[in-house]
Amino acid sequence: MAKVFGLTRKSLLRGWPLVGLIGVGLTVVALAYGGVTGNLETTGCRVVVQGEQVTVRASPGNSAAPVRTLPVGTEVAAETIVDGGFRKLTEQNQWVPVDSVAATSGSRC
Numbered sequence: 211m212a213k214v215f216g217l218t219r220k221s222l223l224r225g226w227p228l229v230g231l232i233g234v235g236l237t238v239v240a241l242a243y244g245g246v247t248g249n250l251e252t253t254g255c256r257v258v259v260q261g262e263q264v265t266v267r268a269s270p271g272n273s274a275a276p277v278r279t280l281p282v283g284t285e286v287a288a289e290t291i292v293d294g295g296f297r298k299l300t301e302q303n304q305w306v307p308v309d310s311v312a313a314t315s316g317s318r319c
Contacts, residue, residue, distance in 0.1 A: 255319040257297065257311035259284045264310045268303050270296035277304055286311075290319055 259280045267274035270293040280286065287300040288311070296305040297319075313319040 254317060255288045255290055256285055256314045256317045257288045257306075257319065258314055259286075259306075259310065260312050261307075261310040264306050266299065267296070267305050270294045270298075270305045274305070280306070285314060288319065 259282050262282055264280045266277045266280060268277050269275075288306075289298040289300060291298040292308055293305075295308050297308045297311060298305055
């Protein structure tokens with residue numbers, strides 16, 4: 211029986227060698243997918259500001275503390291999460307009114 215790395219074919223498909231092979235296979239698939247989409251970290255949701263100036267808030271709600279403002283035409287990464295009429299941005303604790311932004315072409319929001 212042929213040996214690979216000192217292991218027989220039968221022992222490659224058992225225990226830790228099998229776990230290692232599965233891990234390598236899943237890593238290759240993940241990297242290939244990320245390379246094809248060009249996106250390894252984000253949700254694939256991008257929005258563009260539609261209002262004249264949009265206030266980004268620390269939590270969903272008009273009474274939440276303002277964090278910053280975004281001018282019209284600004285494109286930002288967002289999450290698919292919508293809560294109380296506010297969309298979560300990918301940056302921690304940042305929310306914008308859902309009616310003040312629109313998904314960009316090809317976004318998965």
